[in-house]
Amino acid sequence: MTDEAEIGQPLAPRRASRRIWLGKVAVGGGAPISVQSMATADTRDRERCEDQLRQLQAAGADILRVAVPDMDAARNLGALQRAITLPLVADIHFDWRLALTAISQGVQGIRLNPGNIGGAAKVREVAKAAKDRGVPIRVGVNAGSLEKRLLAKHGGRATPEAMVESAKDEIRLLEDEDFTDIKVSLKASDVSTAVRAYRLAARAFDYPLHLGITEAGTLQGGSVKSAAGLGILLAEGIGDTIRVSLAADPIEEVRVGLSLLRALGLRRGGLTFVACPTCGRCEADMIPVAERVEKRLSSLRGEVHVAVMGCEVNGPGEGKAADVGIAYGHNGVGLLFKKGEIVARLPAAELEARLVEEAEKLAK
Numbered sequence: 001m002t003d004e005a006e007i008g009q010p011l012a013p014r015r016a017s018r019r020i021w022l023g024k025v026a027v028g029g030g031a032p033i034s035v036q037s038m039a040t041a042d043t044r045d046r047e048r049c050e051d052q053l054r055q056l057q058a059a060g061a062d063i064l065r066v067a068v069p070d071m072d073a074a075r076n077l078g079a080l081q082r083a084i085t086l087p088l089v090a091d092i093h094f095d096w097r098l099a100l101t102a103i104s105q106g107v108q109g110i111r112l113n114p115g116n117i118g119g120a121a122k123v124r125e126v127a128k129a130a131k132d133r134g135v136p137i138r139v140g141v142n143a144g145s146l147e148k149r150l151l152a153k154h155g156g157r158a159t160p161e162a163m164v165e166s167a168k169d170e171i172r173l174l175e176d177e178d179f180t181d182i183k184v185s186l187k188a189s190d191v192s193t194a195v196r197a198y199r200l201a202a203r204a205f206d207y208p209l210h211l212g213i214t215e216a217g218t219l220q221g222g223s224v225k226s227a228a229g230l231g232i233l234l235a236e237g238i239g240d241t242i243r244v245s246l247a248a249d250p251i252e253e254v255r256v257g258l259s260l261l262r263a264l265g266l267r268r269g270g271l272t273f274v275a276c277p278t279c280g281r282c283e284a285d286m287i288p289v290a291e292r293v294e295k296r297l298s299s300l301r302g303e304v305h306v307a308v309m310g311c312e313v314n315g316p317g318e319g320k321a322a323d324v325g326i327a328y329g330h331n332g333v334g335l336l337f338k339k340g341e342i343v344a345r346l347p348a349a350e351l352e353a354r355l356v357e358e359a360e361k362l363a364k
């Protein structure tokens with residue numbers, strides 16, 4: 001039998017990594033694993049982008065990223081960073097001048113690959129500017145855009161070994177400029193490739209690792225894929241910050257990322273939610289209630305365990321680990337329970353609102 005004290009305990013010691021800071025958020029060196037997401041709004045549309053970044057912050061993200069396709073987008077970065085209290089990361093490809101503008105605009109992180117911004121002199125300029133402003137750089141290796149030279153060397157395939165070699169080459173370009181404020185990602189859309197690449201990287205260097213399964217898919221499929229890949233790595237103690245990439249509203253990325261960390265005992269606080277699957281005993285339309293309650297309470301900061309159960313026979317008992325829960329019953333009546341003890345009998349129509357009220361009170 002599982003000891004109660006063992007429930008929710010992390011599965012493995014965390015890999016030792018260096019600590020870097022994105023603004024006030026620590027990454028690596030034993031810092032809490034942070035959840036990232038990326039705005040889908042056009043960075044050139046300042047108002048829309050600010051709006052979305054604020055929503056992602058309210059949903060509980062720790063670090064936010066925006067694409068920087070051109071100079072118009074880069075010039076908006078200062079305003080976007082000021083619109084939120086979280087660190088903003090500028091995602092840059094090919095043009096080193098965008099990186100310099102992003103840094104001067106005051107972003108708190110850059111994602112780029114030193115190998116694709118135009119040579120050693122440009123890397124030097126960017127590394128110098130980033131160092132002067134204390135802005136870390138994420139080396140973002142992606143299986144889909146690996147250098148041709150490395151593909152040729154590794155049999156024409158983006159193998160885990162090829163990905164790690166790419167990361168090491170990119171890191172070396174920054175280290176040559178005496179820049180070590182680095183984190184690294186090695187994303188692939190194939191779970192097995194990504195997991196093996198991160199395992200190799202975890203042994204190859206001690207920079208913090210940003211985990212992700214890239215182009216994972218839509219809300220359901222992408223969440224499953226990300227939970228599988230990131231779950232394996234996190235359970236092995238690998239990973240300092242994560243992004244669940246979804247072809248969905250990015251708020252879902254934040255929700256799924258937070259749920260994943262909570263499920264592995266790597267994040268305290270916020271909502272832990274259980275709902276029974278329902279069966280022939282359930283006389284209410286419970287599943288939409290469970291969906292609404294979870295959505296409504298998902299951005300709570302305080303720690304609270306909530307249960308939505310389909311019947312009074314097993315409801316309070318099955319949900320006894322919950323701080324507060326409801327169980328539907330017979331003839332339009334249901335139960336409100338706390339810690340498995342029934343505290344009120346209520347009309348079924350009132351259960352949902354009462355549960356939300358009680359959970360919000362407890363979370364404060």
Ligand code: SF4
Pocket residue numbers: 276277278279280281282309310311312313314315318
């Ligand atoms: S709590 Fe009741 S309704 Fe839900 S699965 Fe268990 S027996 Fe069925």
